[in-house]
Amino acid sequence: MDATPQEAPASGNPPRQKPARAFAIGSRGDPHPASGPSQAQAQQLADLIRRLNITFRPVVQGKCDHTDAEARYTPARGLKHLVRARTATCTAPSCGGRAVFYDLDHTVAHPDVPTCQCNLAPKCRRHHRCKQAPGWKVEQPEPGIIRWTVPSGRTYTTSPTVYDL
Numbered sequence: 001m002d003a004t005p006q007e008a009p010a011s012g013n014p015p016r017q018k019p020a021r022a023f024a025i026g027s028r029g030d031p032h033p034a035s036g037p038s039q040a041q042a043q044q045l046a047d048l049i050r051r052l053n054i055t056f057r058p059v060v061q062g063k064c065d066h067t068d069a070e071a072r073y074t075p076a077r078g079l080k081h082l083v084r085a086r087t088a089t090c091t092a093p094s095c096g097g098r099a100v101f102y103d104l105d106h107t108v109a110h111p112d113v114p115t116c117q118c119n120l121a122p123k124c125r126r127h128h129r130c131k132q133a134p135g136w137k138v139e140q141p142e143p144g145i146i147r148w149t150v151p152s153g154r155t156y157t158t159s160p161t162v163y164d165l
Helices: 038-049 077-086 125-132
Strands: 103-106 118-125 138-144 147-149 155-158
Touching: 077 103, 077 118, 103 125, 118 125
Parallel strands: none
Antiparallel strands: 103 118, 138 147, 147 155
8 A cells, every 4th residue: 555645734633644646537437537427326315315304504613693592501512513514623722633523612711602613613622621721812803713822822723624526
């Protein structure tokens, strides 16, 4: 098995593997046709989604309209999934911890601001405690954009996960 080089992390996310090789696209029954799925395949996918009762909800970008806002402290499962899909790692600079194992932390305390995509971000236990320590400040100017100010006054900004398509 050949080792593939890793890309350097640009935004504090863990390094990603580069694809080993690209598949040639042709008319010999390649697994990845250039034109996308056929009409029959698209219909099968639509039927599967309908049978599984899956509904797609967008991840908020830019200004939040609070459609997913909840009055309770603990977010519902759907909101947890949205936030963890938006940001797959701890939001602290250079922390690559996977969000699925960590807390969803309110950027502004819950009673003051509702539980919403624009007020939640995953943090590992260590960085959750840092945020609460004297001299540390964490802001979320847009959903998923997290600005950390450390006690020395330096500011670091992290952004949501970028997925390869």
